[in-house]
Structures are given as C-alpha cells and as structure tokens.
Amino acid sequence: MDISYRWLSDFVSLDAAPAALADTLTMLGLEVDGQRRLGHAMDGVVVGEILNVRPHPNADRLVLCDVNIGTGAPLQIACGAPNVAAGQKAPVATVGTTLYQTADDGTRTPLTIETRTIRGETSHGMICAEDELELSDNHAGIMVLPDDARVGESFAAYLDAHNVAAEDHIFEIDLTPNRPDAASHLGVARDLAAKTEQSLQMPAVDVPAPGGAAAAQVDVSIDDVEGCPRYVAMVVRDVTVGPSPLWLRRRLTAIGLQPRNTIVDITNYVLHALGQPLHAFDLDALAGPAIHVRAAEAPTDVETLDGATRTVPPGTLMIHDAERPVAVAGVMGGANSEVTDTTTDVLIESAYFDPSRIRRAAKALGLQTDSSYRFERGVDRTGQARAAAWAAQLMASLAGGTVVDGLVDAHPVPPAPATVTLRPERLSERLGTEVPPAAARGILERLGFDVSATAEGLACTVPPWRPDVSIEEDLMEEVARVWGYDRIPEPARVPLPNQTPTRRLREDLRNDIRDALRGHGFRELYTNSMCSVEKAERFNPHSTPAVQTLNPIAQTMAALRPRLLPGVLDVLQFNTNHGQEALRVFEFGRVFRQAGAHEETLVPGYAEHEALLLAWTGPHAPTHWDTKPRPADFYDLKGIAAAVLRELRLDALVSAAPASEPPPTAAYALSYRLDEQEVGTIMRLDEEVARAYDLDAPVFVAEFDWNTLAAHVAHLPERRYEPVQRHPVAERDLAVLVPDDQPAGPLLDAIRTAGQPLLQEVVLFDRFTGAGIPEGQQSLAFRMQLGADRTLTDQEIDERMQAIEGALTGTFDASIRDAA
Numbered sequence: 001m002d003i004s005y006r007w008l009s010d011f012v013s014l015d016a017a018p019a020a021l022a023d024t025l026t027m028l029g030l031e032v033d034g035q036r037r038l039g040h041a042m043d044g045v046v047v048g049e050i051l052n053v054r055p056h057p058n059a060d061r062l063v064l065c066d067v068n069i070g071t072g073a074p075l076q077i078a079c080g081a082p083n084v085a086a087g088q089k090a091p092v093a094t095v096g097t098t099l100y101q102t103a104d105d106g107t108r109t110p111l112t113i114e115t116r117t118i119r120g121e122t123s124h125g126m127i128c129a130e131d132e133l134e135l136s137d138n139h140a141g142i143m144v145l146p147d148d149a150r151v152g153e154s155f156a157a158y159l160d161a162h163n164v165a166a167e168d169h170i171f172e173i174d175l176t177p178n179r180p181d182a183a184s185h186l187g188v189a190r191d192l193a194a195k196t197e198q199s200l201q202m203p204a205v206d207v208p209a210p211g212g213a214a215a216a217q218v219d220v221s222i223d224d225v226e227g228c229p230r231y232v233a234m235v236v237r238d239v240t241v242g243p244s245p246l247w248l249r250r251r252l253t254a255i256g257l258q259p260r261n262t263i264v265d266i267t268n269y270v271l272h273a274l275g276q277p278l279h280a281f282d283l284d285a286l287a288g289p290a291i292h293v294r295a296a297e298a299p300t301d302v303e304t305l306d307g308a309t310r311t312v313p314p315g316t317l318m319i320h321d322a323e324r325p326v327a328v329a330g331v332m333g334g335a336n337s338e339v340t341d342t343t344t345d346v347l348i349e350s351a352y353f354d355p356s357r358i359r360r361a362a363k364a365l366g367l368q369t370d371s372s373y374r375f376e377r378g379v380d381r382t383g384q385a386r387a388a389a390w391a392a393q394l395m396a397s398l399a400g401g402t403v404v405d406g407l408v409d410a411h412p413v414p415p416a417p418a419t420v421t422l423r424p425e426r427l428s429e430r431l432g433t434e435v436p437p438a439a440a441r442g443i444l445e446r447l448g449f450d451v452s453a454t455a456e457g458l459a460c461t462v463p464p465w466r467p468d469v470s471i472e473e474d475l476m477e478e479v480a481r482v483w484g485y486d487r488i489p490e491p492a493r494v495p496l497p498n499q500t501p502t503r504r505l506r507e508d509l510r511n512d513i514r515d516a517l518r519g520h521g522f523r524e525l526y527t528n529s530m531c532s533v534e535k536a537e538r539f540n541p542h543s544t545p546a547v548q549t550l551n552p553i554a555q556t557m558a559a560l561r562p563r564l565l566p567g568v569l570d571v572l573q574f575n576t577n578h579g580q581e582a583l584r585v586f587e588f589g590r591v592f593r594q595a596g597a598h599e600e601t602l603v604p605g606y607a608e609h610e611a612l613l614l615a616w617t618g619p620h621a622p623t624h625w626d627t628k629p630r631p632a633d634f635y636d637l638k639g640i641a642a643a644v645l646r647e648l649r650l651d652a653l654v655s656a657a658p659a660s661e662p663p664p665t666a667a668y669a670l671s672y673r674l675d676e677q678e679v680g681t682i683m684r685l686d687e688e689v690a691r692a693y694d695l696d697a698p699v700f701v702a703e704f705d706w707n708t709l710a711a712h713v714a715h716l717p718e719r720r721y722e723p724v725q726r727h728p729v730a731e732r733d734l735a736v737l738v739p740d741d742q743p744a745g746p747l748l749d750a751i752r753t754a755g756q757p758l759l760q761e762v763v764l765f766d767r768f769t770g771a772g773i774p775e776g777q778q779s780l781a782f783r784m785q786l787g788a789d790r791t792l793t794d795q796e797i798d799e800r801m802q803a804i805e806g807a808l809t810g811t812f813d814a815s816i817r818d819a820a
Helices: 016-027 155-161 183-194 210-217 246-256 261-273 355-365 371-379 384-398 426-430 438-446 474-481 504-518 532-540 566-579 633-645 688-693 706-715 744-755 795-814
Strands: 002-004 031-041 045-055 062-066 076-079 089-095 099-100 108-112 116-118 120-125 166-174 219-222 228-235 279-282 292-294 299-302 308-314 317-320 323-328 344-352 408-410 418-422 449-453 458-462 583-595 606-617 654-658 666-674 677-685 697-703 730-740 758-766 777-786 815-817
Touching: 002 183, 002 246, 002 408, 016 031, 016 166, 016 183, 045 155, 076 120, 076 323, 183 261, 183 438, 183 474, 210 228, 219 228, 219 408, 228 292, 228 299, 228 384, 246 261, 261 279, 261 371, 261 384, 279 323, 292 344, 299 323, 308 323, 308 355, 344 384, 355 371, 418 426, 418 474, 426 474, 438 458, 438 474, 504 583, 504 633, 504 706, 532 566, 566 583, 566 606, 566 697, 606 633, 606 706, 633 666, 633 677, 633 697, 654 744, 666 706, 677 688, 677 706, 697 706, 730 795, 744 758, 744 777, 744 795, 777 795, 795 815
Parallel strands: 219 292
Antiparallel strands: 002 166, 031 166, 045 062, 045 089, 062 076, 099 108, 116 120, 228 344, 228 408, 279 344, 292 317, 299 308, 317 323, 418 458, 449 458, 583 606, 606 697, 654 666, 666 677, 677 697, 730 777, 730 815, 758 777
C-alpha cells in the first residue's frame, strides 16, 4: 500500500524528514518496505507567457515561441508541442534548470537545460509538459496554466498555492491483515498523531440528516441484512464529467492510480483518504431509480467495469436496480451503470459489506480491487455517511454539481460498540516494563478509544474502525507499539526449563542427510507446497486427481503438490536462465494426495508424507583449469542415492530394478524397493518436459518416501562402534556371463545374501561385451572382500565363494568365467 508524505500532512503535522518518518511508521507496526522520491524542487522553473508563435524556418514539426518570463526581453524557445498557442501561460524551464527523465523501471536520469541551436535557431529554455515536470505521465502537449498564473512566479510556489506537491515522498507500507484501519491516509495519520501526541485534523464535512429529497428520489432496500448491515446513498445532479484538477490527479498518480475523470477520481480520492470505498452510479442508467442489495440465487453473468463478463456464483452479494444487477457488491461496478462523459446525475454508494462475503466473492471471481481489499478486512461501520457527504461536496465544487438535500441511510442493524478492560498492573507485567496508567490511557484515547476508569481497570470502548481489537492483549499491543518497543528493557536474566531436551530420530536423520548431501556439493531448496492445477496433474503419480484448494489465492496456487519435482524444476529453470550450469540440489518437503476410502489419515480423504528429492543437471563438476567437465549422467546421481542409503544403513536392505511403471514425465527410471514396498525412484526427466523448463542438459532426479525410510531406520539396531579390524581380509574376483539385458543390481543382492556371514563388501568393477563374448551375452565382474574377527582359512573362503556361485548360476542362469 502506497502512502504519500504530502497527503499525510493534511491530517497531521509532520515535522520529521521522510527517512525518520519511515522508521517511526515501522516501529508503530506499519512496516515500510520501501520509499521513493516523487518530483523535485523545480528550481529554475517559472510561469511564462507565450507572446507569439511562428513556424520554424528549417523544421516542419517545430515552432518558435517568444516567451515572457518577467525578466526583461522575451526568450526565443523552440517547441514541438501540438497545442502551443499565443496567449497561453505555461511552466518554463530556464537555462541551467535540472529536470529528470524517468524510465519504465523507475530510474531517474538528470537533464540540464542549456541554450541550444536547433536547425539554425537558438532556443533559450523549454516549455514543459506535465510528464517533464514529473507531475503525471501526460505528454500530449505543454501544460497550459490558468490565466490567473502570475508571469515570472516560481512554478513551485504556484503549485504550492494550488495544493499541488512539486516534491513528495511515497512510503510502501506492508500492511498486516489485522490493521484494516491503517488502509488509508487517515488511518496512518491517526497512528502518527497518537505517537507524536498531536490532534488529528479531520476534513470539514457537513453530513446531512437522513431523509430529505434524496430519500424521496431513490428507493434503497436491503434483502440480505447479514451481508450488508448499512447502505448510504446520496445524489448529485447536473455534474460536468471531465478531467480532474491537477491537485487531484497529482494525489492519485503519486500512489500509483490512473486518473479517469472527475467523478471516478473523487471516489478514489475519498477511498484512499478515509479508507471507505465508494461507488458512483450514473443515476439515469438505474431503473427505478432504485437500489436493492440481495444475494444471487443462481449463477449470474455480469459485465464489470473492466469490460469482462463474469459469472457470479450463487450467494454472492449483488447490487440490483429495479430490473437487473448493476454491481458485484464491494468488488466492482457493472458496465451498464458506469459514469461516462455524458453522465449528468450521480448516485453515490457508501456501504458496509460483510468481510467474509466480499472475500469469497473476490476469490471466486479472481478479482481483487482497492474496494474489495478494504471490505475484506473490515471498514469503519460508522463512516459511510461522512465519506458519501465528502464525495458529494467535492463533486459539487469540482464538477459543478448540485447536492440533493438529505441522504438515504438504510441501517437495519446499528453496530453495538464493544468494551474491553485493560488492567494496568497486567500491562506492566506482560510488557516487562512499568507503563504509567495515565500514559496508557492517553495512548488509547489518542487512538480513538473511549476510556473510563473502573474498579477492574481501564474500560475501553473499541472504536468502530478497529475490528481487530477484542481482548485485553490487543490493548496491550496498542499501548506497546505507541509507547515504543525500544523503551522496553531487555531482562537481566531469562529462566530456562529444568529438563533435558529430547532428540528426535527423524530430525537427526534429516540433519545427517543434509550434511552428507552438502558434502557432495548439493544445495538445499525450500519451494512452495502449492502450484497450479495443470502443473499438479502433469506431475501427479497417483491414480486419483491432485488435491485442490477451496479458495486459492491465485490460479498458480490452486493445488497442493503431489511431488516435489514441479517446484524444483522452477528453481532449476531460474538458475539456468541466470547463467548457472552445474546444478545439484535437494529438498525435504511434504507432498499430498487423495486418500482411499478406508485409509486412516489426519484429514479424512487426504494423505500427506514427507519426501526427499535430489536433482542434478549440467556438468558433473564446475569448469576448472585442470578439469574437463563431462555431462552428468544417470550413474552420477545413482551413486549419490546409494550414499544416502548407506548413511541410513539401508543399502543392504534396499533393492533396485528398472521401474515397471515409471513416474509421469520420466524418460526412464529405476525403482528402489524395501520389503517389497517401493520407497523411491531415480529417473531421467523426459526431454520434452526439460525443454519446457528451458533445460537443455539432461536432468536426473531421485525421489524417496522419507517417512518410510525413516520408519525402517527406527527399527535398526543402534549404531555401535567397532574397532578397526586387525585381521586381513581376503579379496576374490568373480566374472559371470549373463544375458545382456540382465541388470547387475539383482546379482549384487544375491551375492550379498549368499556371502553372509563373511562377505563385507562387493562391487561391480567391470562390464564387457564384444570379442570373446557370445552374441546376446555380457560379462559382469565382481570384486568381493571377505573377513572376520580372525584369519580366514582357504576352506571357509571357498565355501562362501561356492555358495555365491551357486546363487548366481541357480537363480540367473549365469555361467562362471575366469576372474578378469
């Protein structure tokens, strides 16, 4: 949310510089994420009068102007604006003046005005457009000033006299959801006034009494009282719709709004000043004229002000006239009743809508507006009439309209103020410092609370603009942030619990794997657990649809991830597009699926578990002067996966085999099984999917069910120290002939089983086909280490080797070859 320094000064006196004020706001709980300077002092820019305009003799698109700036002889200035004419008054940047050009990215480049020769004619300055003075983005022509502008007057002084800020500072405030009252300049100013012990300067508004001619001319009824407890309407007739005055346009553009016309700009101005959303209807476009607030009974198509036709779901709060819907309440008006250049009579809507109803409607339509942003959080339930009356006054003064006497105030449920008691002794105890009761009372009263002393403490009537305050701790927070968190001393000592912290196995295992993977050059990621429905279904390995969220913040966050892979691929894409090549990453995170009918889960119908993902793409190592990196391959990541299983002491229990049903998006995959249960896969990503993420190098991914792995580790014997073996080990090599499509993994598993209890290590060290090997066969050579707590005899070794050979020949139809 953007807040203007100059606009704030309308409500409270500002003595602090913008940087200091930003710190004050942050300490008040209104965190300033950034600030930017808008405009400049305009030294050297004066009001000039164009005396004469004649064609440039050497340029068809330029004219030469004689301009009086009140310093003697007129200046000759070349100008290319299409609207320049004799008799006009306009801002003139004299020689030596520095202006600024703002690029699309917000960077400002200084431009110093100099005497220049343009196509043979000398130009002594520049007649300025609004954008060249950073007053707006209008570059249609020079800025023409009213006749009352005094020639030679400083343009900055002229602007100041017309309430236009030549220079301003904009604060970007990160507003928390519990502070709807601060979603306006008045709300921010109220906090500053409480902090600096000043009075709040409210705009002078004459609020008419309900009834009068306005009530006789417009019929207002509320059918859905729960959704709309109050609706105020006022009528302004005979307005002239046109461009807003400069001061109003400047206020809106300063906070990032695009001016539209006088009527719409006034409603936006009041919204950002007071925090009460308004809507202006073309009164002549309303049938009746009448306003009826009711919930949609069936899906309804509405063309909104942005030109889009939207289907409104049943239950959505709608504004109808006597015949049809004319607005989605609290979100956006309808195109069939919008204010246009031909509008003469205006109906001003100022209402209170139930926050939950507006939130549901905005999410259902995928549409958030300045109005819905405030209604969703809760606006002042007593501020509707004041806001409507102020807008009506402005329309009368700026658009030449006439305010119809009275107003319509449909108010079926008047709000009942809540009272919360603050105990001063409890306040000091909770804050850890002594806050005098008088100081606490003064802070709360300056924030708008009606405070009275009782036997229990300070009884505080909560102002209607603070729906977030409901318990004593809320009042404590109000006092603390205005009193100053920096005034709360650090305690001299902090009590510690007298207990031994317990270690959790799964967390310890996770940290062990993190350390191991970092040692192998992997970096840990934390990605979002939500993604689009399309992406979730594309990567979904389950037979059931992906889990969708009921009220997604955005379409890109409408489903819960079924795998960690989508988020990791986004990270790989980002880093690859930013010049990174050798990428090795891992992530621990939860993944989600729909559960079976008889499956017991924490949330019925849905299951989740923790997963571990490893990914590798690009070179196997960074480029180095003495290293020629090769592309990483499937076996690089397979080796890392094996290291993870060894760290967990599951390597001897987990078997690997080609996946019969590879996961979605896999070109090919290897499946890891533990007790006949699949606990993970390692795969190469499908090339088409990789290209969709701008990944030219092959991408290799390993995914594990971390819950299952950790559960098996929990049942393993404790890891115990064993002294270094003093007795020598015996090494034996064994080569076998097997079909060339036979994976080596099952043979390794068979060797480990048959070689017990003496076999300590086995590795595949050679694979050979070609000369001397029969067609359709391959030679696999294994190296084994056998040992025990004694020196083995040849007979013991031979017995184990015979058992291993028997397992291979009997199970895999292998032929024994001589050791390679």
